[in-house]
Amino acid sequence: xxxxxxxPLDKSTAQRMAERMLVMRRFEEKTLDLFQxxxxxxxxxxxxxxxxxxxxxxxxxxxxxxxLTNHRGHGHVVGRGSDLGRxxxxxxGKANGLTGGRGGSVHxxxxxRGFLISSAILGSNISLAxxxxxxxxxxxxxxxxxxxFGDASLEEGITFEVMNIAAMRKLPVLFALENNNxxxxxxxxxGYSASNSVLKQFTRIPELFGVKTVQLLAGDTLAxxxxxxxxxxxxxxxxxxPVFCELQSVHWPGSNMVFAQMLTGVMxxxxxxxxxxxxxEHAGWVRDHDPVLRMAREFIAAGLMSRDELLAxxxxxxxxxxxxxxxxxxxPLPEPQSAYHHVFA
Amino acid sequence: MKQMSYAAALVDGLYxxxxxxxxxxxxxxxxxxxxxxxALMDRVYDDFHDRIFDPPNSEAAIAGMGAGAAMLGERxxxxxxxxxxxxxxxxxxxxxxxxxxxxxDGMLTAPVVYYGLHGVRGNGAAQHSGSPQAMLWNAPGxxxxxxxxxxxxxxxxxxxxxxxxxxxxxxxxxxxxxxGPVAEGLYETPFGxxxxxxxGRDVTIIATSLMVVVALQAAETLAKEGVEAEVxxxxxxxxxxxxxxLASVExxxxxxxxxxxxxxxxxxxxxxxxxxxxxxxxxxxPPVRITRPDVxxxxxxxxxxxxxxxxxxxxxxxRELLR
Ligand SMILES: Cc1ncc(C[n+]2csc(CCOP(=O)(O)OP(=O)(O)O)c2C)c(N)n1
Ligand SMILES: [Mg+2]
Numbered sequence: 001x002x003x004x005x006x007x008p009l010d011k012s013t014a015q016r017m018a019e020r021m022l023v024m025r026r027f028e029e030k031t032l033d034l035f036q037x038x039x040x041x042x043x044x045x046x047x048x049x050x051x052x053x054x055x056x057x058x059x060x061x062x063x064x065x066x067x068l069t070n071h072r073g074h075g076h077v078v079g080r081g082s083d084l085g086r087x088x089x090x091x092x093g094k095a096n097g098l099t100g101g102r103g104g105s106v107h108x109x110x111x112x113r114g115f116l117i118s119s120a121i122l123g124s125n126i127s128l129a130x131x132x133x134x135x136x137x138x139x140x141x142x143x144x145x146x147x148x149f150g151d152a153s154l155e156e157g158i159t160f161e162v163m164n165i166a167a168m169r170k171l172p173v174l175f176a177l178e179n180n181n182x183x184x185x186x187x188x189x190x191g192y193s194a195s196n197s198v199l200k201q202f203t204r205i206p207e208l209f210g211v212k213t214v215q216l217l218a219g220d221t222l223a224x225x226x227x228x229x230x231x232x233x234x235x236x237x238x239x240x241x242p243v244f245c246e247l248q249s250v251h252w253p254g255s256n257m258v259f260a261q262m263l264t265g266v267m268x269x270x271x272x273x274x275x276x277x278x279x280x281e282h283a284g285w286v287r288d289h290d291p292v293l294r295m296a297r298e299f300i301a302a303g304l305m306s307r308d309e310l311l312a313x314x315x316x317x318x319x320x321x322x323x324x325x326x327x328x329x330x331x332p333l334p335e336p337q338s339a340y341h342h343v344f345a
Numbered sequence: 346m347k348q349m350s351y352a353a354a355l356v357d358g359l360y361x362x363x364x365x366x367x368x369x370x371x372x373x374x375x376x377x378x379x380x381x382x383x384a385l386m387d388r389v390y391d392d393f394h395d396r397i398f399d400p401p402n403s404e405a406a407i408a409g410m411g412a413g414a415a416m417l418g419e420r421x422x423x424x425x426x427x428x429x430x431x432x433x434x435x436x437x438x439x440x441x442x443x444x445x446x447x448x449x450d451g452m453l454t455a456p457v458v459y460y461g462l463h464g465v466r467g468n469g470a471a472q473h474s475g476s477p478q479a480m481l482w483n484a485p486g487x488x489x490x491x492x493x494x495x496x497x498x499x500x501x502x503x504x505x506x507x508x509x510x511x512x513x514x515x516x517x518x519x520x521x522x523x524x525g526p527v528a529e530g531l532y533e534t535p536f537g538x539x540x541x542x543x544x545g546r547d548v549t550i551i552a553t554s555l556m557v558v559v560a561l562q563a564a565e566t567l568a569k570e571g572v573e574a575e576v577x578x579x580x581x582x583x584x585x586x587x588x589x590x591l592a593s594v595e596x597x598x599x600x601x602x603x604x605x606x607x608x609x610x611x612x613x614x615x616x617x618x619x620x621x622x623x624x625x626x627x628x629x630x631p632p633v634r635i636t637r638p639d640v641x642x643x644x645x646x647x648x649x650x651x652x653x654x655x656x657x658x659x660x661x662x663x664r665e666l667l668r
Contacts, residue, residue, distance in 0.1 A: 041646055042468025093468070093645030104470045104644030120472050121433070122402050155401035156433070187399050192379060196401040258379045339648035343640050 006227040014304035015313075017059060017222060018295060021051040022317040024075040025292050027084060029266050030325050031074065031091060035259075039329065040091050044105035046252070046260045047075025050178055052291035053216045053247025054079055056225040057146060057176050060233040064141070066114045066132045068125045069148040071106040072178065073118045076148050082110040084324035085331075094331040101334045102342070123156035125149060126175065130162045133171030133242070144236045146174040148247075151181050151195040154202055163242070167209040170241035174232055175211075177202060177246045182218055183285075184251040191256045206244035218248045218289065222298050250289035253282045264290070269314055272296035273307060347529055351495045352382040352521040356389060358499035359422065361531050362506045363393045366420060369506055370396040372407050373424035376460055382521055408434030411457035412442035412511065420506050421457050428461025428515055429475040442511040443486030458505045459513045464555055464605045465642055465653050466518035474642035474649075478553075479606040481513050482582050482615060488512040488536060489582040493557035495525040497580055500534025508536065517555040537584030541593065545573035548663055549593040551616055552603040553579060556654060560603050563659035572667060582612065590616070591624045598629035601662055603654050608636045633662050 009017075028046045035044065047054065050072075058079045061067070069076040078087055082098060090097030091105050098108050106120040116132060119125040129147030136143045153159050154177070166173045179202060185191025199205065203213040214232040216225040232243040254263045263282050270276045271286060272293040278286035286293065299305040305313075349357070355377060362369045374397040377385055390397060400407050404425055411423035425431045431438055438459055445455040463476040481489050488510050492498035498516060505512040542557055543564050552560040557578045564574040577593050579586055594600050600620055604613035613634040621632060635654045643649055 042470070042644060097645075101645030101648065102470070102643040104468060107470055107472070107644070120470075121430070123433075152402045155403050157403065157405055158433075187375075196399065334643075334645055334648050336647050336651040339643060339651040340638065340640055 006223045008302065009223050009226065009304055011304055013059065013226065014299050017055055017226070018299060018305060018310060018313055019317065020055045020058065020079050021292050021295055022314055023084070023321070024051045024055065024079050025267055026317050026321040027078045027087070028074060029262070030088070030321050032260055032262055034088070034091065034325060040105070041093055042104055043258075044091065045072040046255055047072060048254060049252030049289070049291065050180055050247065050249045051075060052222060052225055052295065053178070053249060054148065056216060056222065056229040057174070057233070057245065057247065059226060060229040061144065061146060064114065064143050066116055066136070066143065066145040068116045068129050068132070068146070069118045070122070070125050070150060070153070071118070071120045072150060073108055073148065074105070077108045077110060077115060080110070080113050080115055082108075082113060082115065084320060085327035088325050088328035089331050092328045092331070093333065094328055095334040095338075096331050100338070122153045123158040126153060126159050126162050129173050129175075130166055130171065133166060133173035134169070136172050137169065142237050142239075144172050144174055144233055146176055148176045148178055150193070151177065151179050151202065152193060154195075154199070154205060155197055160205070163206055163209045163211055166242040167211050170239065172236045172239065173242045174236050175206065175242060175244045177244065179246050179248045180251050182248065182250045185256045192258055203244060203246055211242050211244050212240070213244045213246065215246045216248060218250050222295055223302070249291065250285065253285055267292055269293070269296055269310055273300065346526040348524055349495055349527050350382075350521065351498055351516070351523050351525070352377040353385055354495035354499040354527045355502065355516065356385045357527065358502035360389050360392070361499075362420075362422070362503055363389065363396055365531055366506065368418060369420040369422065370398070371422045371424065372398050372400055372411065373426065374399055375426070376424045376516075377521055378462070378518070404430050404433035405437060408437035408459065409441060411459065412437055412445065412455040415442070415455040415457040415511065416445060416453055422506065423457060423459050425459060425461040427473055428463040428477050429473060431459065431461055431477055431513075438513065439481065439484035439487065443484050446510070447486060454509050455511050456509050457511050459511070461513075461515060462518050463515045464517045464519070465649065468644055468646065468649065469642065470644035471641035476606045478513075478515055478582060479611045479615070482612065486510070487583060490514045490536065490580065491554040491582065492516065492580065493520065493542075493554050493578050495523065495527045497534055497540075499527055500532055501536065501580065503531065504533040504536055507533065515554065519555050520558070523558065534580070536581040537586050539577055539579045539586035539589035541575060541589070542578050543574070543576040545575035545597070547573045547597055548575065548599040548601060548666060549590075549597045550574050550576045550601045550603060550659065550663070551579065551590055552576060553582070553612060554605065556603040556605055559654060559656050560659060562656035563663065566656065566660050567663055572663060574663060579616070587619055587623065590620060591627070594620055594624045595627040598627055599666055600628065600632040601635065601659065601666065602632065603635045603659055605637060605654060607639045608634065609639050611636050630666055633666055635659055635662055
């Protein structure tokens with residue numbers, strides 16, 4: 001969405017968006033901290049840098065909608081409102097985690113909030129979302145199935161098969177592409193996951209199938225992103241068929257390697273209004289591309305929130321995150337014998 | 346002989362294969378992952394840059410590409426990374442490559458080498474902890490290699506890349522760092538030849554891949570109790586060296602099979618059935634299988650540990666067997 005003709009945001013939307021984005025960010029910063037303290041076993045992928053597009057889509061959803069995500073799904077899960085303590089507990093493999101310590105970082109789910117499974121197999125979650133769309137359509141309900149996936153999923157054949165069927169059956173599926181490819185370091189340059197496709201304009205794929213596309217570009221304002229996300233969700237909900245929504249973000253430098261590093265420092269709201277200046281090699285990302293700082297600037301400029309309101313909200317979020325992390329740390333590990341549970345229903 | 350890690354030996358084998366046969370090429374150049382071993386591949390990239398293709402995440406396409414290229418005489422090494430990603434290219438791997446020779450009445454063959462890391466790597470959860478070898482063993486025409494040592498990984502790889510048949514070559518994340526002596530230069534370890542990794546008279550422990558290491562640890566513990574376990578590694582499932590395994594059971598009269606696949610129709614099931622069928626008269630007691638139970642692998646450490654075969658479980662089973 002690059003049009004500037006979006007309706008101005010109202011204060012309550014701004015408040016919701018700010019809180020959601022701060023929760024996403026502070027949750028992930030704490031995740032990295034917990035990992036570095038050796039409290040998180042295994043692999044994990046952080047959502048830092050992608051908060052704007054994801055939040056806009058989540059904000060456009062209703063409580064009855066279904067969601068799926070992939071390996072980089074913490075932001076989607078906590079942004080949907082899942083309990084932070086149980087989310088951290090899952091990352092730590094604790095018994096009271098969202099999935100009892102069974103799924104870990106890459107398989108979080110929360111069916112009470114419509115959050116179906118996170119699949120760590122590229123493309124699989126997209127096909128599962130096709131099924132959710134199929135079920136919703138059969139039920140006749142005005143619901144939407146949203147699936148978040150990365151640009152690498154567009155390299156898998158199944159994604160094309162899914163688009164074809166979704167278009168053919170006009171299924172209410174919102175394909176939310178997390179395109180974090182701007183500035184990503186490719187494999188051959190020593191990085192980990194930059195897109196490896198002859199296609200640079202990803203929206204050409206859905207267009208092949210006549211699927212409606214909406215782009216939320218990295219440089220768009222949040223007001224514009226929210227309008228774009230609403231347009232996408234409403235179109236889907238109205239029974240017009242699937243929508244492909246590209247959520248573009250500038251690659252967060254910290255996730256260039258397999259295990260993330262806090263190369264950009266812990267987010268400091270004061271940098272949104274020049275109280276402090278970003279330093280170091282990645283100062284440019286912080287200054288120009290950090291979606292949370294951009295949000296703060298936009299909301300202040302539009303008179304939607306004051307510095308003090310933002311700082312107070314951030315303090316509240318930080319406290320909640322700290323509390324939730326401590327809850328997870330203090331929680332018990334699963335009993336060995338419970339390993340055998342839940343093989344069959 | 347040189348002391349080196351399993352990962353280094355694998356890379357050495359790839360290097361030798363590329364250097365000695367210009368038909369060899371690599372599709373996806375990070376068979377030892379993106380962690381501490383990544384840099385081992387630097388010299389391969391430096392010297393054979395134009396023979397490595399880092400493909401998109403398109404497992405079905407590269408699996409078919411490998412088989413098709415092999416039909417025209419290429420020797421592709423198709424790295425599927427975590428071996429469970431092979432499920433995305435399953436049809437090409439189990440239904441195309443292994444059937445080409447038969448379907449063409451013996452006129453064609455598709456000697457591609459598929460590669461992947463199998464098994465419980467630690468907190469990989471249900472989707473990244475699988476061992477596809479038992480399923481693959483049900484695909485006639487497909488060779489399966491499960492090297493357990495640095496020397497074997499290099500030698501078996503060089504054999505696979507010269508074989509006339511398609512192969513699935515499986516390593517294990519927990520094997521990558523183990524060290525052992527490896528011969529320099531070009532050598533092949535033939536498929537279909539089991540190796541006695543440790544001689545013993547009291548019980549035969551047949552194990553593959555990482556479970557060989559586990560079985561050897563168990564054997565050490567048992568030796569302290571006066572029990573001499575023989576650890577035998579088939580090294581390849583297809584072709585399968587029944588003779589060496591049967592001869593060992595004939596000597597010891599007792600069998601334990603250790604395997605990381607789930608119990609039902611797992612690798613241990615087939616090995617045990619073969620020994621029971623052909624060596625029933627050697628057995629002094631019923632054979633024992635130590636495997637993953639038929640349960641998905643969970644993320645959290647205590648529930649993962651509960652399910653995975655380890656040395657303590659092997660020791661306990663042997664003690665029970667000899668009681
Ligand atoms: C079928 C399959 N192949 C390979 C992988 C390994 N893998 C996990 S994440 C990833 C890269 C994903 O990139 P992208 O979709 O752009 O998501 P991002 O990490 O950038 O959010 C790969 C190759 C996988 N999970 N599934
Ligand atoms: Mg990406």
